[in-house]
Structures are given as C-alpha cells and as structure tokens.
Amino acid sequence: MSMDNQAFAQCLSALPENPTATDYRGAASALLPYIEANVPPMGEGQSLSRLRFLTGVAHRDLGLARLIEGHLDATQILREAGCPAESGKLYGIWASGGPADTTDMTGGAEGEHGSARLTGAKPFCSGSDIVDRALIYVYPAEQLLDVDMRGAGSRERLRFEAGEWRSAAFAETHTWTVRFEDFPVTEENHVGGPQWYFHRPGFCLGALAPAACWAGGAMGLVDAVRQRKLKDGHARAHLGAMVSSVCSMNAMLRWGADQIDADPNNTSGTLFPSALLVRHHIERACTETLDRFGRTLGPRPFAFEEANARRIAELTLYIRQCHAERDLEEVGGYLEKHPQFCSSSQFPILPGK
Ligand SMILES: Cc1cc2nc3c(=O)[nH]c(=O)nc-3n(C[C@H](O)[C@H](O)[C@H](O)COP(=O)(O)OP(=O)(O)OC[C@H]3O[C@@H](n4cnc5c(N)ncnc54)[C@H](O)[C@@H]3O)c2cc1C
Structure with a gap:
C-alpha cells in the first residue's frame, strides 16, 4: 500500500463505529490533505478515481461520505468558477x-x-x-x-x-x-x-457523486453478508444476486465517468441524461441490495447490529436524493427528442465491418 493510500486507510479506520458530529469534523479535516494531494477533479481524465474515492469513503461510513461528497462538489464548482477553494477548509x-x-x-x-x-x-x-x-x-x-x-x-x-x-x-x-x-x-x-450555477457546463459533473456514495453504502452491506457463514441455498442465491449488483454498479460508474472524461464541457448535451441513467441504475441496485440483505439475514441486523442498522437507515434515506420517476420522465422526454441516445447503434449488436 502506498503512503498516500495508507494515510487514507488510517483516516477511515480512526473514525469510531458510532461517530458524533465532532468525530465527523475530525475525520473530514484529517482527509483534506489527502484529498488535496490525491483526488483528481472531475472531467480531466480521472473521473473514475474520484468516484471510487467516494465509494471507498461510503463503504466505511455514509455520514462521512455525505460530508465529503458536498466538499468535493463545492470545491469542483469553485474551481470551475476560477476561484479556488481555500486549502484546509471543509466546504458544504x-x-x-x-x-x-x-x-x-x-x-x-x-x-x-x-x-x-x-x-x-x-x-x-x-x-x-x-x-x-x-x-x-x-x-x-x-x-x-x-x-x-x-x-x-x-x-x-x-x-x-x-x-x-x-x-x-x-x-x-x-x-x-x-x-x-x-x-x-x-x-x-x-x-x-x-444563474451561472445551473447553467455552467459542469453542472452534470457532480451528479454521479451521490450515486458513487450510494454504491459504496450498498457494497458495505454486501460485504457484511460475505463475512458470514451462510446457512442455506436461499442466502447463497441472494449473495450471488447482490454481488452481481456490485459489479453492475461499478460498471455504470465507469461508463458515466468515461462519458464525462470524453466530453467535460457537455458539448454533446448528453451528460445529464447519462448521469440520470447511472443514478437510476444505482438507486435500483441499492434498493435491491437493501431488500435482499433483509431477506438473507432477517431482522437481527436491523435490530441488534448498530453499524448495519445505521447503514440500512442511512442508505434508505440517501437514495431518496434521486428524484425517482421525475428523473426517468426527464430521460424519456430526452429520448423522444434524441432517439439515437443510448440506442443499439451506439452499443452495436452486430460486429462492424
Ligand atoms: C441525507 C440528505 C442530505 C442532504 N444534504 C443536502 C445538502 O447538503 N445540500 C443540499 O442542497 N441538499 C441536500 N439534500 C437535499 C436534496 O438534495 C433534495 O433537495 C431533497 O432530496 C429534497 O428534494 P425534494 O423534496 O424536491 O424531493 P423530490 O424527490 O425531488 O420531490 C419530492 C416530491 O414530493 C412532494 N412532497 C413531499 N412531501 C409532500 C407532502 N407531504 N404532500 C404532498 N407532496 C409532497 C414534493 O412537493 C416533491 O414534488 C439532502 C438530502 C438528504 C436526504
């Protein structure tokens, strides 16, 4: 593990299991030097690394991820506005x-x-x-x-x-x-x-970050299942399905990050509907994971396991940041006007000549 990754892992492991606001403040402040040195901006070729960083934080703790996601969004916006963020300061x-x-x-x-x-x-x-x-x-x-x-x-x-x-x-x-x-x-x-905030090209760039956090939260639940000795075939089937969701969430984040790196100024106009597709997929995968987690392990983790109970409650709330069918309606409206968007011609089903 590199020194930087070690520092990241140390910051996360220093967070108590049941953090208070003071703990969050301490952990977020401790992460700031790491972020400033290692977390790349969106849209400059390494967007996936930024999203993976958020997924990693959320895998450890969703509350810390919520705070760090806001900080990264704010500092990215300031960068885009040409007024760099103050070093060492935590933003919302x-x-x-x-x-x-x-x-x-x-x-x-x-x-x-x-x-x-x-x-x-x-x-x-x-x-x-x-x-x-x-x-x-x-x-x-x-x-x-x-x-x-x-x-x-x-x-x-x-x-x-x-x-x-x-x-x-x-x-x-x-x-x-x-x-x-x-x-x-x-x-x-x-x-x-x-109006600059809503009309800047980078508005869509921040849209994937919450989804990266939701995914990290769900991956934490899946790992909590993986660590147990499963008692029957039903549990093993659920685990298989949950791991499939982990893979598809990772694939969607990569696809979204690739779209952004290929067109950071959104000249194609497709970044927003693309981000909505990623967010929708991850929200659904998280919902399925929450459901399967409960069907696999029953009520005990919800009632008796503090960290899992908190994660379940926080993930359930966090994914409500998506605007559900209102977002899907937006995608459907976009498709009416742009029938080629994400069509089979863009994902060829027959090999090209
Ligand atoms: C954990 C968490 C942290 C957040 N932190 C931040 C933050 O730091 N900064 C920030 O800017 N935002 C934050 N948000 C807010 C978030 O980005 C949205 O603004 C929030 O999800 C509310 O949007 P909305 O109510 O329009 O919901 P949407 O899902 O867009 O819409 C909900 C719809 O339901 C309707 N509705 C709600 N209640 C009723 C009712 N009683 N009767 C009839 N209709 C109703 C609403 O009118 C609306 O049409 C946070 C959200 C969460 C969950």
Missing part, C-alpha cells in the same frame, strides 16, 4: 429549494451597511455547524454565494435549527436548517453571475 453546498427555502438577498451596494444581506432559512444543510465554508444558492437572486460559516461575526448572524431532523439516520451530519439573519454579503461572496 446547500442548494436545496422548495417551500422550506426562504433565503433571499436584500439591499445591495447602496444598502444600509454598504452590502447586501442574506436572510431566511435554507433546509437540508449537511454539515451545517461542521463545515468552515458553504456555497449557498439563493433562488430569488439566482445567485450562488460562498459564505464563511466560522468567521468573526458570522456565527451571530446564523441560527441552526436542529430540531426538525427527526431521523436517527445522518443525525450526526447535522443536516439542519440554517437561518440567516441579516448576514452581510458582498460581490466577493458571489460565485459566478446570476
């Missing part, structure tokens, strides 16, 4: 919208204090009081902001609403609602111009 990205998101920017250069103000609540902020900085998408202004969550004065302009998160799954990632109260923002906080 909070772009969730919907009715619970009431964030808005008021005032401006001419405002009361010479700067605009960020106000309102942002739901689903993973690592809310764990990260150092966060990229926050403000829908009414269509603006992505890079905000210092720990700077002098920041903390008194923020409130963390912990009580809304009722699930034990991911509880220690502090995926809370963050309420901003007159939080000052200047041009320096802007990342790209209005």
Whole structure:
C-alpha cells in the first residue's frame, strides 16, 4: 500500500463505529490533505478515481461520505468558477429549494451597511455547524454565494435549527436548517453571475457523486453478508444476486465517468441524461441490495447490529436524493427528442465491418 493510500486507510479506520458530529469534523479535516494531494477533479481524465474515492469513503461510513461528497462538489464548482477553494477548509453546498427555502438577498451596494444581506432559512444543510465554508444558492437572486460559516461575526448572524431532523439516520451530519439573519454579503461572496450555477457546463459533473456514495453504502452491506457463514441455498442465491449488483454498479460508474472524461464541457448535451441513467441504475441496485440483505439475514441486523442498522437507515434515506420517476420522465422526454441516445447503434449488436 502506498503512503498516500495508507494515510487514507488510517483516516477511515480512526473514525469510531458510532461517530458524533465532532468525530465527523475530525475525520473530514484529517482527509483534506489527502484529498488535496490525491483526488483528481472531475472531467480531466480521472473521473473514475474520484468516484471510487467516494465509494471507498461510503463503504466505511455514509455520514462521512455525505460530508465529503458536498466538499468535493463545492470545491469542483469553485474551481470551475476560477476561484479556488481555500486549502484546509471543509466546504458544504446547500442548494436545496422548495417551500422550506426562504433565503433571499436584500439591499445591495447602496444598502444600509454598504452590502447586501442574506436572510431566511435554507433546509437540508449537511454539515451545517461542521463545515468552515458553504456555497449557498439563493433562488430569488439566482445567485450562488460562498459564505464563511466560522468567521468573526458570522456565527451571530446564523441560527441552526436542529430540531426538525427527526431521523436517527445522518443525525450526526447535522443536516439542519440554517437561518440567516441579516448576514452581510458582498460581490466577493458571489460565485459566478446570476444563474451561472445551473447553467455552467459542469453542472452534470457532480451528479454521479451521490450515486458513487450510494454504491459504496450498498457494497458495505454486501460485504457484511460475505463475512458470514451462510446457512442455506436461499442466502447463497441472494449473495450471488447482490454481488452481481456490485459489479453492475461499478460498471455504470465507469461508463458515466468515461462519458464525462470524453466530453467535460457537455458539448454533446448528453451528460445529464447519462448521469440520470447511472443514478437510476444505482438507486435500483441499492434498493435491491437493501431488500435482499433483509431477506438473507432477517431482522437481527436491523435490530441488534448498530453499524448495519445505521447503514440500512442511512442508505434508505440517501437514495431518496434521486428524484425517482421525475428523473426517468426527464430521460424519456430526452429520448423522444434524441432517439439515437443510448440506442443499439451506439452499443452495436452486430460486429462492424
Ligand atoms: C441525507 C440528505 C442530505 C442532504 N444534504 C443536502 C445538502 O447538503 N445540500 C443540499 O442542497 N441538499 C441536500 N439534500 C437535499 C436534496 O438534495 C433534495 O433537495 C431533497 O432530496 C429534497 O428534494 P425534494 O423534496 O424536491 O424531493 P423530490 O424527490 O425531488 O420531490 C419530492 C416530491 O414530493 C412532494 N412532497 C413531499 N412531501 C409532500 C407532502 N407531504 N404532500 C404532498 N407532496 C409532497 C414534493 O412537493 C416533491 O414534488 C439532502 C438530502 C438528504 C436526504
């Protein structure tokens, strides 16, 4: 094992079996030098290595993977915007919208204090009081902001609403609602111009990362089955099917990564539907793994095995980040307009001349 891989393995093994938010903060911070030195960006020829790194973290712990996935997404976005991330700082990205998101920017250069103000609540902020900085998408202004969550004065302009998160799954990632109260923002906080976040070529590049984490979570469950002496043919059949899912998830991640490396600026326009195909496949494979895991081992791991019970709960929740049939409808709509997309002509069924 190389020194770097050893450092990675040490960071993961140092994480306790039942991590607290403080443990997550410590483990994520310890991983940052490794990430900065070894984890390649998306779309520059080594996208698969980046996805495999995430799968490896998720195989160890899904909560840590959720935090690291956000960090990698944020730092990739900053790179694309031409404003590199601060070394050694842990980032989050909070772009969730919907009715619970009431964030808005008021005032401006001419405002009361010479700067605009960020106000309102942002739901689903993973690592809310764990990260150092966060990229926050403000829908009414269509603006992505890079905000210092720990700077002098920041903390008194923020409130963390912990009580809304009722699930034990991911509880220690502090995926809370963050309420901003007159939080000052200047041009320096802007990342790209209005709408840049959604329209940049790299938007699709981050879409595979959650799927890589889901896959790692499922692989952890499969390994928990592999480590046991199986009692009957049914259990062995389930294991065979689960290992088949592991192989197909790996193959889909490789296919998605290849698409990105071949066309990082998405000139073909196919990266988004491709990412949706990968995400769908992995979500289904995880759902099947969760089902087969229970059918193989019964209720005991759900009830008596802390690490497996937590992994099952977290994977079940994490895969809900896919937008299910809403995503499939998008793929179907794309296929109506682009009938050649992923057709047999692209995957030839007859050998070429
Ligand atoms: C563990 C976890 C961590 C996350 N961390 C982050 C993060 O750090 N940053 C971030 O930006 N996002 C984060 N997210 C949020 C995520 O990216 C999505 O924003 C989130 O999945 C919610 O999207 P959605 O409700 O639109 O769900 P979708 O699956 O897109 O849609 C659900 C649909 O159900 C409908 N619906 C829901 N409840 C009801 C109801 N009671 N009655 C009728 N209809 C209903 C909704 O209107 C919607 O149409 C996280 C999510 C999870 C699960």
